[in-house]
Structure formats: structure tokens, C-alpha cells
């Protein structure tokens with residue numbers, strides 16, 4: 001079954017400092033369209049139509065939009081609806097409006113439950129029916145990814161809780177009726193500076209796979225592997241057996257306390273790593289059928305302009321690694337979008353999954369066997385408009401990606417035994433048939449023995465007949481010889497000698 005990546009956009013409410021001074025630059029027209037007002041310094045060219053295929057703003061004047069509101073040119077794909085230009089008072093304030101269309105758009109007033117119900121609730125249904133599922137939040141730092149995913153400190157008020165707690169509750173509500181037949185395992189890792197770290201192992205455990213050949217749980221340096229079905233997994237990551245949403249959340253928050261976070265000038269609790277929570281569900285369904293599906297919840301580190309975050313030293317290195325991973329993710333998305341746009345072109349664009357661990361881990365989610373939702377989180381603030389437009393372009397491209405999803409059915413141990421028994425029965429039947437055929441052949445050979453004897457008698461009789469004919473000829477010749485000899489004696493006056501030969505042949 002083909003399934004397009006579902007892309008939702010969520011616009012964060014303005015920061016209180018910005019709300020009073022600047023009018024919003026991001027407008028949610030309806031449940032699927034969003035418009036962004038950007039500076040447009042050059043008004044000589046005619047405005048493009050509102051439905052032109054692509055919005056291409058020019059580089060704006062920095063002074064009018066804050067210190068770093070640059071807009072990089074679009075690479076040329078996506079579902080941006082178009083752009084319109086207008087003069088707002090003076091040439092310096094000329095603006096351009098870029099419009100984008102998505103599967104779902106949530107404005108600043110959207111509540112957590114709406115976001116969950118309209119994006120991830122359908123994935124939960126698919127997951128409990130054996131499909132793999134992935135939800136990931138993308139956006140610049142402080143745009144609300146952790147808030148949306150629910151990986152920030154778990155709020156007391158249920159209404160404030162994000163996607164993960166809601167999804168976990170819905171999953172266990174669905175499967176807990178049949179607890180005996182369901183097994184769930186949870187793992188939680190982060191990718192930090194291209195290192196995979198097990199967040200369910202306490203930080204005091206400093207071992208890595210290379211330093212712990214004896215096998216104590218490794219915390220960092222974990223590697224990725226691919227199973228025969230094409231699913232990529234973290235080798236050696238701790239898996240906790242879980243039986244309820246509450247248990248999952250306890251592990252989640254215990255693990256998130258180990259996550260790498262830090263203060264930047266843009267977010268005092270900025271996530272400096274990509275966190276991936278995986279719930280693996282195994283459901284035994286009669287007869288001998290097991291559904292085995294995985295749900296990945298991914299909270300990406302925020303894309304950030306290093307100049308704006310004013311990061312230095314280690315924080316700067318983190319920022320470079322984060323941006324590098326997200327850059328490769330963008331390249332993966334672009335290549336997949338290009339493939340989807342032109343599926344028969346040859347050769348197909350290379351998809352650089354292996355250039356970043358994040359992309360390798362998300363490979364099934366992007367172009368593989370998974371139902372996938374991307375939530376692009378953007379800021380509505382004027383100072384962030386450059387990053388907002390870039391995030392919307394990034395998300396537009398992801399909308400084109402098509403995945404191939406199937407229910408993950410495994411043959412259970414019983415089914416394997418049954419297949420083996422069936423194989424042995426058939427082998428047994430084949431051997432029995434072979435033996436029966438050989439016995440029949442032997443019986444036929446035995447039956448044919450008298451026929452052979454008849455033939456022998458005939459042959460002997462023939463021989464006897466031939467022999468008798470020969471005797472007769474011999475007898476006739478000996479009789480003639482004797483007659484000739486008598487005639488010869490009579491002619492010479494002597495006595496005839498007895499016909500010895502004739503006596504001998506009698």
C-alpha cells in the first residue's frame with residue numbers, strides 16, 4: 001500500500017516580548033494553508049500569480065527584518081502555492097507573501113489534543129494493526145518541537161501533554177484487552193554529535209562497545225544494523241518490557257533526564273541531540289500469526305543559525321553536528337521528492353541515507369515501510385521569518401515522499417512447526433510412492449519370468465527341431481554312402497561291409 005508522508009505545520013504562539021511590538025508574519029488561512037509575509041526589496045518585477053508553482057523570494061534587506069532574517073533561494077520543488085507582492089507604506093517596507101499548502105495547519109491557538117487527533121491518532125490505529133509508524137517534529141530551535149512531541153518535562157495538566165503521552169495511552173487502551181497475547185518493548189536513544197547513546201543506561205556507565213568486550217551494557221558508541229525485512233535498528237540498545245502507558249512514561253522521563261540539553265541564547269532548555277523513542281509491539285493472533293510493528297517517536301534537535309544562537313566552543317560544535325544531520329535529512333527528502341515526481345527517470349537520484357545516522361535510522365520512515373507524519377514547528381515571530389520560510393520549504397518537499405507500507409506478519413513458532421510437519425508428511429508420501437513404484441516394477445518382472453521361460457522352450461524346441469533336421473540329413477547321407485559302397489563291392493566281387501555310421505546315429 002502506497003502512503004504519502006503526512007505533513008502538518010504548527011505555528012508557535014509569539015514570545016511575549018515579540019507579541020506586543022510586531023504584527024504576526026505567519027497567517028493560517030484555513031486548516032491546510034499558511035502564508036508568510038517576507039520582505040521584498042525589489043518591486044520592479046511584476047508580482048507572480050497567487051498560484052504560481054513556486055515561491056521564490058529575493059534576499060531581503062537585513063535591516064528591515066532583524067539581524068539574520070536571510071532567505072535562501074528555494075531549490076525548486078515543493079507545494080508552495082505562490083507569492084504576491086505589496087508595498088506597505090514605503091519601499092523599505094515592501095513585502096511579499098508566500099503561501100504554502102500542507103495536510104494540516106495548526107495556528108498559535110491550536111491545543112495539544114487537536115494536534116494529536118489530527119496527526120498521530122490515525123497512526124496509532126495503523127500501528128496496533130501491524131503497520132510501522134513514525135512521527136517526527138522538525139523546526140528551528142525554540143519553535144515548539146519538544147512541547148509538541150511531549151518530551152519536555154511532563155506537565156501535570158493532561159491538556160498540556162504532547163503527542164507521546166497521548167499516543168502511548170491510546171496504544172495501551174487498544175491492546176491491553178488481550179494482555180496475554182501482547183508484548184511491548186521500549187527503547188530510547190539519542191544521536192549526539194553522530195554518536196548513538198542509550199538513554200536507558202545511566203550516564204555513570206561510561207562503557208562503550210569497544211571498551212566493554214565482556215558485555216556490560218554499553219551507553220555510547222552503539223551501531224546501526226538492518227534486519228532481513230529492511231528495518232534499521234540500534235544494535236545493543238536497552239529494551240524494557242512495558243505493560244502500560246504509565247510504565248513507558250516513567251522510562252521516558254528517566255531516559256530524558258539523561259538527554260543532552262543546554263542553554264542557548266534562543267532556548268534555555270535547548271535539546272542538543274535527536275531523541276528517538278521506539279515502541280516495539282508483538283501481537284499473537286490465531287492461528288499461528290504474529291504482528292510485529294514498531295512506532296518511532298522522533299524529537300529532532302533544532303536547526304539553528306550559529307550566528308543567532310551565539311554558540312561558542314562545545315555548544316558551537318554541537319550546533320554544527322545538528323545542522324549537518326539536518327542538512328543530510330534535507331538532501332534525503334529532496335532526493336525522495338525528486339524520485340516521486342519522476343518515478344520512471346533513469347538513473348534515479350541517489351538518496352544519501354548513509355551520510356548521517358539520523359537518516360539511516362529514519363530510512364524506513366522516509367521512502368520505506370512506515371506510515372509517517374512530520375510536524376514542522378515554526379515560529380510566528382518576525383525575527384524568525386527566514387528560518388520559518390526555510391522550514392516550510394523543507395516540509396513542502398517532504399509532502400511528496402511516498403512510502404510503501406505493509407502489515408508486518410511474522411510466522412510464529414507453532415506455524416514454523418506446522419510447516420515442518422507438512423514438509424515431512426509430503427516427503428514421506430513421496431518416498432512411499434517411490435517404494436510402491438519400485439515394488440510394482442519388481443512384481444512385473446516376476447510376472448514376466450514365465451514369458452521368458454516360454455521363449456526359452458520355444459528356442460529349445462527350435463534348436464531341437466534344427467538338430468533333428470540335421471540328424472535326418474546326416475542319416476540320409478549315411479544311407480546314400482552305404483548304398484554306394486555296396487554297389488562298389490558288387491562291382492569289384494567283394495563282400496559289403498556293415499553300415500557302421502548308420503548304427504552310430506540311431
Ligand SMILES: Nc1ncnc2c1ncn2[C@@H]1O[C@H](COP(=O)(O)OP(=O)(O)OP(=O)(O)O)[C@@H](O)[C@H]1O
Nearest residue numbers: 012013141142143144145146147267270271301302
Ligand atoms: N504551542 C505552544 N504553546 C505554548 N507554549 C509553547 C508552544 N510551543 C512552544 N512553547 C514553549 O516554547 C518554549 C520552547 O519550546 P520547545 O522547548 O518545545 O522548543 P524546541 O523546538 O524543542 O527547542 P530546541 O530545538 O531548542 O530543543 C517552551 O517553553 C515551550 O513550552
